[in-house]
Amino acid sequence: MPMRVTRILGLIAALLLALPAVAQMRGHGGPVRALAVTGDGRLAISGGFDQAAIVWGLETGAALSVLRFHDGAVNAVAALPDGRFASASEDGRIALWRLGQAEPDCVLAGHAGPVAGLAVSPDGTMLASAAWDGTARIWPLAGGPARTLEGHKGNVNAVAFLPDGRLVTAGADASVRIWTPQGETVLTATLPSALSALAVTTDGEIAAAGADATVRFLASDGQVRSEVELGPAPVIALAPAPDGTRIAAASAGGTVAMIERASGKILFTLVGPGLPVWSVAWRPDGSELVTGGGDRLVRRWNAATGEPIGPLAMPRPADALAAFHGERGAEVFRACVACHTLAPDDAPRAGPTLAGLFGRRIATVSGYRYSEALKGMDIVWTPETVARLFEVGPARFTPGTRMPEQTINSAEDRDALMRFLAKATERQPTGTPPTGPN
Known part of the structure; x- marks a missing residue:
């Protein structure tokens, strides 16, 4: 590690020991999409x-460095063993x-769509990425060309390494795929809904979750060992x-459930971490x-009790759909x-x-x-065009949109959604909630 970086880390360590702990870190101008913690536990990157x-x-909660380079949301981050950080957009x-x-x-350039996930290999020599161009890639951190993994039918949303060095990916096509280090598919497991989150435990079990709000635990042969229903909101992130x-x-929906793997029980749920919770580490x-x-904060929690470390900076937001219960x-x-x-006065999201x-x-x-592709389109949003x-x-x-691929196959559900949007999105004076059902 360069001498300059070593000196910087030494100064940071002294600062961390001298100042009191804080519970919340504020600095982002939008929702916090991704998180990673360094191996020594002193630093985090968001x-x-x-x-x-x-x-x-x-x-200390101090922002030590603000890194600005990307032309788009930073969807994934990773802490590398050599002291560097990776950000993907x-x-x-x-x-x-x-x-x-x-x-x-x-x-590292090569993906033709947004990068949604990053993972570091167990030996620290490789970085894997998942992207909405339908591929995953394995990048040698020492330099050299990336290996491209193709096979998913749609967005690849998450990626993780197994302890033996094989790669696992999960995508909008509802499949979990295991690949050799050479990029060959070992097996494919198809689950009931689109997947957005993936985690691998120290013993090689795979956890996957997404649109149906259910966390499924899979063995390395693709067989589902157990399921834990969290509902009703989609699961965005998993961390073992x-x-x-x-598994967190x-x-x-603005919650983080702590799941005991052996029993499949929810031990407790964090209350008030910001709606929605985009990332956890x-x-x-x-x-x-x-x-x-979604409240733009990075927060710390006691992992044994689920209690916040220090007071919560904000109360948990109210359910924006409560006025439309039953619709x-x-x-x-x-x-x-x-x-x-x-x-119009709500904090921005994706x-x-x-x-x-x-x-x-x-x-x-x-x-x-907006993406450049959308700026050139001649579309006015009406119930017909949204449907x-x-x-x-x-x-x-x-x-060319960055919107996740999704369809509503039922004409009745599309009609119901249009009726809801007509009421809920009618412009209200700032601070006034949408009008509820008549």
Whole structure:
């Protein structure tokens, strides 16, 4: 490790020991999409929808470095064994950083779509990436060409390494795939719904979850050992405890469930970590969880009790759909709350606010960064165009979009959703909740 970096880390260590612990870290201008903790437990790196990555001192809550390079949300981060950090974005690029430097140490380019996940190999020599171009890639950290893994039918959302060096991927096609280090598919397991989260435990068991809010535990032969239903909101992120006994599951509903692997029981649920919870990571001694939420905060939690370390900075947000309880359209919309708000004064998420949706031209919400493909389209959002979007899927109706691929096959459900959106997205004065059912 370069002498300059060694000196910087020494100064950081002294600072961490001298200052009191804090519970929340504020610095991102948007939801905190990704989190990773260094092997010594002192530092964390977060990625946000504000296109920035931030390196934090966990004990002090100080932002030690703000890394700005990406042209899009930072969807994934990783702490590398050599002291560097990796950040990956919807711009399709992966940047490798050294602490104290304002520019990336190097940039890994090649993906043709947003990068959604990163993982470091057990021996620390490889970095794997999952992307919405339908591929995963294995990058040698010492340099050289990447190995491309093809086989998923749609977005690849998550990636992890098994202890023996094989790679696991999970995607929107509802499949979990295991690959050899050479990039050959060993097996494919198809689960009941689209997958967005993946984790591998120290003994090689695979946990996968996604749209149906169920965490499934798979053996390395692809057989499902057990299932844990969390419902009703989709699971966005999974993180295994360092000793492998528990799994933390974060959801779009604003909760983090602590699951005991052996029994399949939910031990407790974190209350108030920010709606939705986009990311979760463990400190290496297993004593704490770190979460990133839609409230733009990074938070610390006692992993044994589920209690926040220090007072919560904000109360848990109210359920935006409570006024529409019992409406079929509101239930259909629950799959959308991870990315879209209904009120103009709500904090931004992955997608633009839907306030004032009907009658609005595509790609015109002020302050939201749209893909270039959407800016050139001649579409006005109406009940007919939105229904068509979900009938054929975003990839066909709005090619080049960053919106996750999803369809609503039932015409009745599409109609119910349109009726709900007509009421819930009608522009209200700032601070006024949407009108409930008549």
